[in-house]
Amino acid sequence: MERVLYIMKPIQDIFPLLQSPKKIFITTHHKPDGDAIGSMLGMARYLTLKGHHVTPVAPSELPDFLAWMPGVSTLINYEEYPVIAQQALNDADLIFCLDFNDFSRTKHLETPLAEATQPKILIDHHLFPKPVWDYGVSLPEKSSTCEMVYDYINLAGDNDIIDLDIAACLYTGLMTDTGSFKFPITTAGAHTMAANLKRLGLDHTRIHEEVYDSWSEGRMRFLGYVLIEKMEVFHKYNSALIALSRKDLSLFKSQNGDTEGLVNYPLSISGIKFATLITERQDEVKMSFRSKGSFDVSTFARHYFDGGGHYNASGGRSKQSFADTIAYFKKVMFENHPL
Ligand code: 5GP
Ligand code: MN
Numbered sequence: 500m501e502r503v504l505y506i507m508k509p510i511q512d513i514f515p516l517l518q519s520p521k522k523i524f525i526t527t528h529h530k531p532d533g534d535a536i537g538s539m540l541g542m543a544r545y546l547t548l549k550g551h552h553v554t555p556v557a558p559s560e561l562p563d564f565l566a567w568m569p570g571v572s573t574l575i576n577y578e579e580y581p582v583i584a585q586q587a588l589n590d591a592d593l594i595f596c597l598d599f600n601d602f603s604r605t606k607h608l609e610t611p612l613a614e615a616t617q618p619k620i621l622i623d624h625h626l627f628p629k630p631v632w633d634y635g636v637s638l639p640e641k642s643s644t645c646e647m648v649y650d651y652i653n654l655a656g657d658n659d660i661i662d663l664d665i666a667a668c669l670y671t672g673l674m675t676d677t678g679s680f681k682f683p684i685t686t687a688g689a690h691t692m693a694a695n696l697k698r699l700g701l702d703h704t705r706i707h708e709e710v711y712d713s714w715s716e717g718r719m720r721f722l723g724y725v726l727i728e729k730m731e732v733f734h735k736y737n738s739a740l741i742a743l744s745r746k747d748l749s750l751f752k753s754q755n756g757d758t759e760g761l762v763n764y765p766l767s768i769s770g771i772k773f774a775t776l777i778t779e780r781q782d783e784v785k786m787s788f789r790s791k792g793s794f795d796v797s798t799f800a801r802h803y804f805d806g807g808g809h810y811n812a813s814g815g816r817s818k819q820s821f822a823d824t825i826a827y828f829k830k831v832m833f834e835n836h837p838l
Contacts, residue, residue, distance in 0.1 A: 541665045
C-alpha cells in the first residue's frame with residue numbers, strides 16, 4: 500500500500516482565511532497549565548481584537564493560580580459545559596489547537612475534534628505531532644506555545660495590537676514553561692520577547708506572585724509532608740520518585756493545582772537528574788517526568804507510559820493499579836536511568 504505523505508500547510512497560509520470575520524474555536528490540553536491557558540487566552544484576545552468571534556474552550560478546570568488571568572471569564576470548561584462547548588465547535592469556521600499535538604491530550608474532546616471537519620490549525624512545541632492538522636507550526640525548539648503565539652502575531656504584522664492583557668497572558672506561559680527562564684530551552688529570543696513585553700509596561704512581578712506566591716497554607720504544609728514522607732531518593736540511579744495516592748491528596752484538602760511543580764523539587768538535590776511524580780487520580784494513574792541534562796524523558800514516557808512531551812519534561816499514564824504502577828516504574832527506572 501502506498502504511504503500517504505502528510506504535509507501540514509504553513510501557518511501563514513491561514514492569513515487569507517482570516518481576512519473576513521470568522522467564528523473560531525480555540526482549545527488546549529486537559530489539565531491546562533500556564534502555557535496552555537496563557538497561549539489560548541492570548542490568542543483568543545488577539546483574534547477578537549482582529550474582529551473574529553472566538554470561543555476558548557478548556558478541556559478541564561484551570562488551577563487556582565491561573566484564575567487571575569485576563570479573559571478567564573470567557574473560558575468554557577468542557578467538563579462543566581459540554582453541550583455549549585460542542586455547539587461552539589459545531590458552529591466554528593476554524594479550529595485552533597494550542598500546546599498539544601495529539602487529540603487524546605484533550606481527553607473528552609478527542610472524539611469531537613477528530614470528527615470535526617473544519618480546518619484545524621496547530622501551534623505547538625511538543626515532539627512528534629500527530630498527522631491530523633491542516634495548517635500549523637510545530638517547533639519543539641521553542642520555549643513555549645506562548646512564544647509561538649507571540650511569533651505568530653509578529654508574522655501577521657500585528658505587533659502593535661499586543662496590549663497589556665495579551666502581554667500578561669503570553670508572559671505567563673513563557674515564564675512557566677522556561678521554569679522562570681532557567682531551562683536550557685530559554686533562548687535569546689525568549690528573553691527578547693520578555694524585554695519587548697516589558698517595554699509595553701508588563702508587570703512581571705505581579706504575574707510571578709500570582710502564579711508562584713499565592714499558595715494556601717494547606718498547600719505549603721502538603722509540600723512539607725510530601726518531601727518528608729513521600730519522596731524516595733535513589734542516589735545510585737541519580738533518580739527520585741514521589742508517589743501520591745488518593746488518600747495522600749485528601750489529607751491536606753489539596754486543591755486543583757496543588758501538585759503543580761512538586762516533580763521539580765527532587766531535581767534540586769545534587770546528583771539527581773531524573774524525577775518522577777506518580778499521582779493516583781479518579782480514573783487513571785498519572786505520571787510526570789522531569790530531567791536535567793541528557794536523559795530523554797520524552798522517550799521514556801512514550802516507551803513505558805503511553806505518553807510523551809519534551810526532552811526534559813514529559814508525562815504519561817498507567818492503566819495498572821497505583822501500587823503496580825509504582826512497582827513497574829521502579830523496575831524500568833532501575834534499568835533506564837541517567838548515569
Ligand atoms: P506534566 O508533567 O506537567 O503533566 O507534563 C509535562 C509535559 O509533558 C507537558 O508539556 C505535557 O504537555 C506533556 N505531557 C504530559 N502528559 C502527557 C501525555 O500523557 N502524553 C503526551 N504526549 N504528553 C504529555
Ligand atoms: Mn507548553
